[in-house]
Amino acid sequence: MSRRPCGTFDTRYELDIAVFRTPFHWSMFGLLMIGYLGLFPLLANDGYLAIANLISITLIATLGINFLTGYCGQISLGHAIFVACGGYISAVLMNHLGWSWWATLPVSVAGTALIGLFFGLPSLRIKGFYIAMSTLASYFIISWLLMHGGAITGSINGLPVDVPRIGAYEIVSQRQFYYLIAGFLILSLFVAKSIARGRLGRVFIAIRDDDMAAEVMGINVFAYKLIAFALCSAYAGLAGSLFATYWGFITFNHFPFFENIMYLGYVIIGGMGSIVGSIFGVLFLKLLGYGVMMFGPMIGQAFPAISGSVVASLLLIGHGAVIVVFLIFEPRGLFHRWEIIKASMRIWPFTY
Amino acid sequence: MVKMRRFGGWGGLVLGLCLLLMVPAPAAAAEKKSDVLISGTYDLTGPYSGVHQLFVKAAKDYVQWSNETNQIPGVNIVLDVVDIAADPGKTVVAFQMAASKTPRAVISTGGFASHCTIACKPLAQRLKIPIISGSSPRSILLPPGWVFSIQGLYEGMLGACGDWVVANWKPDSKDPWIRKHYEKRNPRMAVIGWDNTFGRGFDQPESRAYLKSKGVDFVGAEYIPMSPSDTSPVLLRLVKDQKADFIYFGMYPSSHAVILKDAGRLGLRDQFQDFAFWASSILQVKGFAGDLAERSMMLTGYKMLPEEWDVPYFLEAYKKSGLDLVFGVYYSAAVAYFDVYGEAIKRAAAKVGPDKVDGQAIYDVMVSMRNYKPRMFHSVMNFTPTKLYGPDTAVMYQIQNGAPVLVDKDIYVPNLLPGGKDVPK
Numbered sequence A: 001m002s003r004r005p006c007g008t009f010d011t012r013y014e015l016d017i018a019v020f021r022t023p024f025h026w027s028m029f030g031l032l033m034i035g036y037l038g039l040f041p042l043l044a045n046d047g048y049l050a051i052a053n054l055i056s057i058t059l060i061a062t063l064g065i066n067f068l069t070g071y072c073g074q075i076s077l078g079h080a081i082f083v084a085c086g087g088y089i090s091a092v093l094m095n096h097l098g099w100s101w102w103a104t105l106p107v108s109v110a111g112t113a114l115i116g117l118f119f120g121l122p123s124l125r126i127k128g129f130y131i132a133m134s135t136l137a138s139y140f141i142i143s144w145l146l147m148h149g150g151a152i153t154g155s156i157n158g159l160p161v162d163v164p165r166i167g168a169y170e171i172v173s174q175r176q177f178y179y180l181i182a183g184f185l186i187l188s189l190f191v192a193k194s195i196a197r198g199r200l201g202r203v204f205i206a207i208r209d210d211d212m213a214a215e216v217m218g219i220n221v222f223a224y225k226l227i228a229f230a231l232c233s234a235y236a237g238l239a240g241s242l243f244a245t246y247w248g249f250i251t252f253n254h255f256p257f258f259e260n261i262m263y264l265g266y267v268i269i270g271g272m273g274s275i276v277g278s279i280f281g282v283l284f285l286k287l288l289g290y291g292v293m294m295f296g297p298m299i300g301q302a303f304p305a306i307s308g309s310v311v312a313s314l315l316l317i318g319h320g321a322v323i324v325v326f327l328i329f330e331p332r333g334l335f336h337r338w339e340i341i342k343a344s345m346r347i348w349p350f351t352y
Numbered sequence B: 001m002v003k004m005r006r007f008g009g010w011g012g013l014v015l016g017l018c019l020l021l022m023v024p025a026p027a028a029a030a031e032k033k034s035d036v037l038i039s040g041t042y043d044l045t046g047p048y049s050g051v052h053q054l055f056v057k058a059a060k061d062y063v064q065w066s067n068e069t070n071q072i073p074g075v076n077i078v079l080d081v082v083d084i085a086a087d088p089g090k091t092v093v094a095f096q097m098a099a100s101k102t103p104r105a106v107i108s109t110g111g112f113a114s115h116c117t118i119a120c121k122p123l124a125q126r127l128k129i130p131i132i133s134g135s136s137p138r139s140i141l142l143p144p145g146w147v148f149s150i151q152g153l154y155e156g157m158l159g160a161c162g163d164w165v166v167a168n169w170k171p172d173s174k175d176p177w178i179r180k181h182y183e184k185r186n187p188r189m190a191v192i193g194w195d196n197t198f199g200r201g202f203d204q205p206e207s208r209a210y211l212k213s214k215g216v217d218f219v220g221a222e223y224i225p226m227s228p229s230d231t232s233p234v235l236l237r238l239v240k241d242q243k244a245d246f247i248y249f250g251m252y253p254s255s256h257a258v259i260l261k262d263a264g265r266l267g268l269r270d271q272f273q274d275f276a277f278w279a280s281s282i283l284q285v286k287g288f289a290g291d292l293a294e295r296s297m298m299l300t301g302y303k304m305l306p307e308e309w310d311v312p313y314f315l316e317a318y319k320k321s322g323l324d325l326v327f328g329v330y331y332s333a334a335v336a337y338f339d340v341y342g343e344a345i346k347r348a349a350a351k352v353g354p355d356k357v358d359g360q361a362i363y364d365v366m367v368s369m370r371n372y373k374p375r376m377f378h379s380v381m382n383f384t385p386t387k388l389y390g391p392d393t394a395v396m397y398q399i400q401n402g403a404p405v406l407v408d409k410d411i412y413v414p415n416l417l418p419g420g421k422d423v424p425k
Helices: A013-017 A023-043 A046-071 A079-096 A101-124 A129-147 A174-197 A199-209 A211-216 A221-247 A257-270 A275-302 A308-329 A334-347 B002-022 B049-068 B088-100 B114-127 B154-168 B176-181 B205-213 B232-241 B253-266 B282-293 B312-321 B325-352 B359-366
Strands: B034-042 B075-083 B105-108 B131-133 B147-149 B188-194 B217-224 B246-250 B273-276 B297-300 B393-400 B403-412
Touching (some): A023 A046, A046 A174, A046 A199, A046 A257, A079 A129, A101 A129, A101 A221, A174 A275, A257 A308, A257 A334, A275 A334, A275 B088, B034 B088, B034 B325, B049 B075, B049 B325, B075 B325, B088 B114, B105 B325, B131 B325, B154 B246, B205 B217, B246 B253, B282 B393, B312 B325
Parallel strands (some): B034 B075, B188 B217
């Protein structure tokens, strides 16, 4: 049997939480890896590799906010600035202490986690929209500090960031960055999936669904909320450090306020509280954005009566419309749609 | 009779062939042109879209004019317009795409926003495609890379306005406002800027030192959001408390107008003289703020008045578009940018051949470009491998009786980058 037949139930917890349950799953995973690590980087040009690199880094950051918002139910409106913190920590250590990028990476992850932990402290007293406002404050406080950090943060001028080196070998090209970022993405996904399936993930879900009930069950809600903030920020730190070395430069202008909303958007569109949902959300919105960028001018050339800028605007409106339609017809996100497709495949050719 | 007809048929054929040989060969057969790609990354749907859409119109007009009139022998310029929506990530992707195309791009506009251009700075050097843009903060120009700016230096703009103030701060000044407000003391100057890399780029230690060395008292810098709602505290601090006479506005017209309106409400408009940013438009400020923009000044290299435009083709194209002349300064600016691109391609084609023009060839001619005066532009361009911004001089416009007037020419824009030759020792 290649797929799980209808009516087959798990008899042990290990089976219930297993990611790959059948040989079919393993073969699909193998094919995906061959495509992701083998075929795509060989066949794609640098432009498509750049898209893949930026999507992958964004996905790492989104995995973080998915823990905080999707699993633990704490709305964050300041995720972009935690990503910036990760990048700045690497940049400051490289510029002022001469560290290599590799050495800055763990400090960046741990440092951003600590900053996240600090800004998660108000969750002791407040929740819901109020915690959203407190994370919003973190965005403005940290961006002010980065802007006025003088020579330490480069102030308005930002800081240059060197490329990663392994001995004399430099990671410079898009293809080299692709493998580096892909490595971190796979590791991040593995860790995220492990956490989500484990005790910590279940605690997060319990807090999200009813924090009072969770507390009655003996869960230290405040401590776990702080862990969620730290975990979310650690992922942001990793993504920020990757962004900094990939761009070769960091300035607070790279993290506009709108990015905070987009990170929430990835989680909501993909499906809150789902790792696969995060992947779908980032892929869907990012590819839609790049599609608008790449195909707008082509449509403009095909229909010269309409200027390229008008086409770009129309596609942008379409981008917004797709999101609205999605929220109306599939509020549980792309992940839910994926579950429906999988279920229908399982019982195919029957309809029920 | 039959023979005659046959002869007539052959004769007609020979005659026709002779005529065909006499007809001049079509242009395509006479010269095969090589395509040279310019990657035009613009913000067509983001915060800069109002200006950038005009840039695209001008860029397309320039390319059409250049190709039609054979400005660059053997070269057909191809412009690839991409909307990056002021997103650094999209700018990086568009840059990489341009590097992967056939033919490969030889020049990129770099997104025309400081934070987008800076995201591509390492790539430009790595992929050997120069960015020729309009952003000139020091983080882009230093350390010198493959990013050139056709705009004056931000710090230098403030210094140049300071020079103008010193030259005109006298009881018999030609400026009526100075005559009215002149006192025997140093003139006082301040900055109000947008709270971002661009807006904070004017007030630097070097520009403060320069103003001090010229006898201008710098009394402070204040920063406002890109969409300000109430700037009264800023005005009260700078104008009422610090008594600034001259204020440099590091922002675009909509915000400039809000400040003038607030100053009008507070009764402070007559207390200070304002300078608009190089790539702003005092005509547009006047459109937003009305009479409050009377006597507003603007230090720039662009030709604001259509009667100054030196290529009739562009004036006709602009008039045909039906756009208000208020926006003419943006159009002329973009034509000037493209004229520098065109000149660089022309020089590179002459040096390496039209079919061998690449990013390296463009970089080589750009760093050796001296005293080139682009069309639709007042200043001349001077680049070196370490000085990557072009203009060293500018002109001053002022709104007088509701219309812009050119009040001064050949104003020196000092080099106030760290270690620059005009930084006071």
